[in-house]
Amino acid sequence: MNPLLLSHFTATSCIGLGLNQTTTSLQQNYSGLAKCNFETVDLDTYIGEVAGVDSVLMPKHLKNFDCRNNRLAQLALEQDHFSDAVRIAIDKYGTDRIGVFVGTSTSGILQTELAYRKLDPNTGFLPDDFHYSGTHNTFSVADFTRQYFDLTGPAVAVSSACSSSAKVFCSAQRMMKVGLIDAAIVGGVDSLCLTTLYGFHSLELTASNACRPYDADRDGISISEAGAFALLEHAPDNLNSNDILFLGGGESSDAYHMSSPHPEGLGASLAMQAALDSAGLKAEDIDYINLHGTATQSNDAAEGLAVERIFGRKVPCSSTKGATGHALGAAGALEAAICAITLQNNFMPASLNTQQLDPNIHIDYLLKSRENKVSHVMSNSFGFGGTNCSLIFGKAS
Amino acid sequence: MMTSNVSPILSAYINGISLIGPGLINWPDSVSVLTNKTAYQPQITTIPTPQILPATERRRSGELVKLTLAVGLEAAEAAGQDPASLACVYSSSSGDGKNCHEICKTLASEDRQLSPTRFHNSVHNAAAGYWSIATGAKTPISVLCAYDASFGAGLLEAITQVVADNIATLLITVDTGYPEPLNHVRPIPAAFGIGMVLSPVKTQYSNVQVEISLCNGSASKLSNDKLETLRKTIPSARGLPLLAAIAQGQTETITLDYLDHQRIAVAITPCK
Numbered sequence: 001m002n003p004l005l006l007s008h009f010t011a012t013s014c015i016g017l018g019l020n021q022t023t024t025s026l027q028q029n030y031s032g033l034a035k036c037n038f039e040t041v042d043l044d045t046y047i048g049e050v051a052g053v054d055s056v057l058m059p060k061h062l063k064n065f066d067c068r069n070n071r072l073a074q075l076a077l078e079q080d081h082f083s084d085a086v087r088i089a090i091d092k093y094g095t096d097r098i099g100v101f102v103g104t105s106t107s108g109i110l111q112t113e114l115a116y117r118k119l120d121p122n123t124g125f126l127p128d129d130f131h132y133s134g135t136h137n138t139f140s141v142a143d144f145t146r147q148y149f150d151l152t153g154p155a156v157a158v159s160s161a162c163s164s165s166a167k168v169f170c171s172a173q174r175m176m177k178v179g180l181i182d183a184a185i186v187g188g189v190d191s192l193c194l195t196t197l198y199g200f201h202s203l204e205l206t207a208s209n210a211c212r213p214y215d216a217d218r219d220g221i222s223i224s225e226a227g228a229f230a231l232l233e234h235a236p237d238n239l240n241s242n243d244i245l246f247l248g249g250g251e252s253s254d255a256y257h258m259s260s261p262h263p264e265g266l267g268a269s270l271a272m273q274a275a276l277d278s279a280g281l282k283a284e285d286i287d288y289i290n291l292h293g294t295a296t297q298s299n300d301a302a303e304g305l306a307v308e309r310i311f312g313r314k315v316p317c318s319s320t321k322g323a324t325g326h327a328l329g330a331a332g333a334l335e336a337a338i339c340a341i342t343l344q345n346n347f348m349p350a351s352l353n354t355q356q357l358d359p360n361i362h363i364d365y366l367l368k369s370r371e372n373k374v375s376h377v378m379s380n381s382f383g384f385g386g387t388n389c390s391l392i393f394g395k396a397s
Numbered sequence: 398m399m400t401s402n403v404s405p406i407l408s409a410y411i412n413g414i415s416l417i418g419p420g421l422i423n424w425p426d427s428v429s430v431l432t433n434k435t436a437y438q439p440q441i442t443t444i445p446t447p448q449i450l451p452a453t454e455r456r457r458s459g460e461l462v463k464l465t466l467a468v469g470l471e472a473a474e475a476a477g478q479d480p481a482s483l484a485c486v487y488s489s490s491s492g493d494g495k496n497c498h499e500i501c502k503t504l505a506s507e508d509r510q511l512s513p514t515r516f517h518n519s520v521h522n523a524a525a526g527y528w529s530i531a532t533g534a535k536t537p538i539s540v541l542c543a544y545d546a547s548f549g550a551g552l553l554e555a556i557t558q559v560v561a562d563n564i565a566t567l568l569i570t571v572d573t574g575y576p577e578p579l580n581h582v583r584p585i586p587a588a589f590g591i592g593m594v595l596s597p598v599k600t601q602y603s604n605v606q607v608e609i610s611l612c613n614g615s616a617s618k619l620s621n622d623k624l625e626t627l628r629k630t631i632p633s634a635r636g637l638p639l640l641a642a643i644a645q646g647q648t649e650t651i652t653l654d655y656l657d658h659q660r661i662a663v664a665i666t667p668c669k
């Protein structure tokens with residue numbers, strides 16, 4: 001594919017609001033995970049909560065969108081002058097030539113969970129202030145983003161569980177290639193809710209302490225929330241050396257099981273190879289892989305095998321979920337931003353909380369951060385239903 | 398950077414079609430209804446049981462999964478294609494509404510313990526995942542939602558994939574309703590699904606060539622009032638004017654609903 005420029009990007013998660021805080025946290029090995037005290041949740045687990053989401057004030061004309069997920073979206077859009085960059089792009093291209101592609105897994109479902117506690121005792125109806133299309137519906141966060149900027153181009157929510165906001169890059173790239181749009185806002189927003197906390201707990205996939213990716217004794221995920229966005233434009237001829245490019249994307253399906261990855265990571269391998277092919281790169285061209293690395297037994301074992309199959313032990317890899325937790329449908333976009341930070345700072349982040357690397361996984365896994373020239377990085381995102389997406393980013397120089 | 402304010406026209410062949418809805422059993426039977434040769438008789442949507450899904454998975458899956466499989470399989474078969482060979486775009490306005498209701502009910506109760514199956518069925522891509530497991534398709538699947546614009550968003554993503562990557566793509570758009578109380582705020586009156594295989598090349602199975610572009614204006618309506626009600630009340634049924642035009646076998650341009658004031662124009666040229 002022709003490279004696309006990430007002309008602007010931003011990330012908000014439990015390790016920071018915006019890129020400066022996120023970069024500092026990564027460099028200082030800061031984990032944003034803490035014991036769960038979200039809402040009325042009574043589970044013994046750690047989560048990654050974004051500070052200040054509750055106090056976000058949404059514009060009056062968008063009050064029907066008011067819920068935790070869209071507040072988090074707005075909080076993220078307002079970091080790093082991202083919304084200013086969108087407005088400049090609107091002046092350049094027009095409101096109808098900028099697409100919106102937002103990945104989310106659960107959208108504003110928390111609003112519905114809370115509303116179910118307040119059903120009318122006589123009619124059984126949801127409370128009057130419940131607004132389905134603005135909060136519950138999967139599209140709501142993409143619709144909010146579109147209306148926040150008064151955009152009139154194509155807009156869609158991509159909702160393939162934990163690959164959602166990686167796959168937005170691929171969908172946007174295709175639409176830019178055929179000329180339906182000139183630029184795209186791609187991103188991911190997922191927020192804490194009871195469905196995912198109790199749901200992953202029911203599958204015995206939540207860690208009792210902060211998650212330990214690729215550790216021999218890893219015991220599950222730490223659920224978190226995040227919002228991350230990038231503005232994609234066609235790469236101009238005169239790039240700056242630190243400009244970040246989206247170079248290739250690969251997508252596949254496991255065709256294996258709803259909630260377990262293929263044990264040998266076959267679908268993951270297909271996605272990684274497809275991303276390399278899409279970027280016109282070879283395995284040895286990749287300097288760092290930001291792994292999906294959820295810290296479940298099955299994910300890390302399968303992904304480790306897949307990475308070993310394609311890259312051997314030669315490529316430094318880490319999962320940053322020990323720092324950020326697993327932001328589910330927002331993980332792809334968050335980790336795309338982390339990849340961009342990695343490229344701009346020539347810094348490969350360590351895996352936090354990992355004490356002893358699983359001896360059965362044979363890859364160059366980073367228990368300590370490493371500083372080295374980084375030119376090309378890969379980011380992996382895999383999800384329930386056997387959905388896989390790998391993205392490759394590079395530096396312009 | 399050169400930019401163009403002219404929306405491009407994206408061209409593809411539709412090589413296989415499927416349709417399941419209330420009183421609409423499949424595509425071949427629906428042609429006479431959509432051409433007004435047979436009277437439309439609304440009935441509860443009949444969804445065939447997908448034998449292709451392993452028995453364990455079949456037990457765990459609901460109406461939306463069965464509808465997805467039936468719609469996808471009929472379209473792939475009509476296009477003469479192995480379903481495992483097709484990239485897929487799956488679009489639905491709301492996912493499995495009954496499953497969502499049960500989860501919210503449990504989480505509002507004293508005992509919040511969820512069933513693991515309920516949870517993994519709650520993801521919007523659950524039906525797409527079952528599709529991949531049942532058919533063995535390791536191909537990419539885009540899983541989308543655009544509320545009432547879900548059909549248009551799916552069609553746009555599918556034709557974009559055909560043109561951008563030069564590959565045949567199966568579009569599956571499906572909706573099923575919610576139980577109360579969600580039904581009250583989001584009524585979807587019947588299970589409904591449309592499938593089609595869009596291809597960059599004409600084959601012996603090709604029904605029509607389509608040229609798709611973004612436009613403004615009003616959406617094409619259906620002459621039958623009851624079918625028009627389906628179009629207006631079920632997001633995936635927003636595609637019915639396209640199917641009606643294909644059934645009628647005329648060269649014409651129709652307009653489909655998409656977002657707010659945006660529409661999708663489809664210029665249709667029959668192949669047979």
